[in-house]
Amino acid sequence: MRMGMMDGGGTGPYLQIEHVGKSFGDFRALEDISFDIHDGEFVCFLGPSGCGKTTLLRCIAGLEYQSEGSIHQGGVDISWLPPSKRDFGIVFQSYALFPNLNVADNVAYGLVNKRLEKSHIKERVTDLLSLVDLARHADKYPSQLSGGEQQRVALVRALATSPGLLLLDEPLSALDAKVRAHLRREIRDLQKRLGVTTVMVTHDQEEAQTMADRIIVMSHGRLEQLGTPNQIYDEPISPFVADFIGVMNFIPVIVSGTSSIRCGQLSLDCDTDGFAADTPLNGAIRPEDIVILNSAEAGSNVIEVIIHDIEFLGSYMRLYLRCAMMGDHELRADVPKSVAQHLSVEPDRQIRVRIPPESIRLYRDAI
Numbered sequence: 001m002r003m004g005m006m007d008g009g010g011t012g013p014y015l016q017i018e019h020v021g022k023s024f025g026d027f028r029a030l031e032d033i034s035f036d037i038h039d040g041e042f043v044c045f046l047g048p049s050g051c052g053k054t055t056l057l058r059c060i061a062g063l064e065y066q067s068e069g070s071i072h073q074g075g076v077d078i079s080w081l082p083p084s085k086r087d088f089g090i091v092f093q094s095y096a097l098f099p100n101l102n103v104a105d106n107v108a109y110g111l112v113n114k115r116l117e118k119s120h121i122k123e124r125v126t127d128l129l130s131l132v133d134l135a136r137h138a139d140k141y142p143s144q145l146s147g148g149e150q151q152r153v154a155l156v157r158a159l160a161t162s163p164g165l166l167l168l169d170e171p172l173s174a175l176d177a178k179v180r181a182h183l184r185r186e187i188r189d190l191q192k193r194l195g196v197t198t199v200m201v202t203h204d205q206e207e208a209q210t211m212a213d214r215i216i217v218m219s220h221g222r223l224e225q226l227g228t229p230n231q232i233y234d235e236p237i238s239p240f241v242a243d244f245i246g247v248m249n250f251i252p253v254i255v256s257g258t259s260s261i262r263c264g265q266l267s268l269d270c271d272t273d274g275f276a277a278d279t280p281l282n283g284a285i286r287p288e289d290i291v292i293l294n295s296a297e298a299g300s301n302v303i304e305v306i307i308h309d310i311e312f313l314g315s316y317m318r319l320y321l322r323c324a325m326m327g328d329h330e331l332r333a334d335v336p337k338s339v340a341q342h343l344s345v346e347p348d349r350q351i352r353v354r355i356p357p358e359s360i361r362l363y364r365d366a367i
């Protein structure tokens with residue numbers, strides 16, 4: 001049962017952000033942001049440092065007020081409500097547990113404030129700590145827990161009153177890589193099990209891609225793209241998104257026909273998307289889309305390159321390739337380790353690669 005005061009209820013979106021802008025003096029931190037979040041969805045705000053993601057989260061929590069626009073939660077206009085009148089639980093980057101309270105009392109904090117019966121609180125705290133496998137640590141103090149354990153306590157503390165909305169502000173960034181990867185899954189599983197609508201701020205694209213149902217990519221206070229992790233990766237709307245999510249090769253190209261482009265001396269087939277001949281564009285190719293060939297195979301979009309450098313990245317190798325016909329532009333190609341070994345790739349070797357026409361995206365703008 002939810003104790004929250006705003007229960008999604010209807011079929012409309014659970015959280016509605018409409019034309020939200022925020023100024024700090026002369027500085028515009030947010031510019032005309034609008035989107036909806038559905039009941040039970042996990043949405044990540046993703047973007048580089050300073051793009052406004054924390055400011056937007058703080059506006060949703062009422063820790064900051066927007067300069068323009070409105071915010072509705074569960075159909076209620078919460079734009080000007082103070083945090084205490086809103087229905088959310090929040091977890092910050094620094095664990096922010098009360099150091100002088102033990103784990104059980106930290107989790108019970110919000111429940112005690114609601115003046116619930118002691119026996120009910122005890123039962124609920126035990127249930128919550130069991131959810132994150134920490135029931136046996138109930139009597140410990142925060143300083144006696146690891147960072148990951150503290151963050152799990154912070155998580156169930158935020159969920160204790162069954163809020164309608166869970167807000168996570170870079171909750172994993174203070175943890176080491178292994179703990180972070182483990183907690184990603186734990187948070188995600190818990191969120192799905194409880195069905196609580198969740199918004200998480202992160203600058204880590206891998207974190208957003210593994211956890212979110214939908215990602216909102218932000219840049220300079222604006223919403224750049226909103227979509228599922230697959231959409232954002234496969235159909236980045238701008239060079240900024242293409243570059244920020246995953247790795248991307250960019251090469252300057254010129255449209256040479258309805259289905260061909262030129263880069264230096266090199267002509268490549270690709271759908272030119274209605275761009276007129278002679279238009280200068282930015283061509284983008286994912287490293288994993290470049291196919292290393294094992295013979296003197298010729299054909300469309302097959303080019304000769306020199307392996308300039310090789311990076312070993314665990315299960316795959318990243319080859320740095322140079323093609324004389326393309327001028328100085330370097331291409332990165334990712335190859336599974338087994339394929340690289342089979343083809344005996346090594347620096348200074350000349351090889352042939354194919355750039356599939358459908359893997360080339362064209363953008364008018366630079367990054």
Ligand code: ATP
Pocket residue numbers: 024027029047048049050051052053054055056203
């Ligand atoms: P990070 O990942 O580094 O936390 P962010 O995307 O969360 O970045 P915000 O914290 O939202 O960015 O800040 C957005 C911009 O607004 C930054 O340039 C920041 O300096 C500015 N800003 C944030 N809070 C204030 C404030 N209280 N007064 C003035 N400027 C602020």
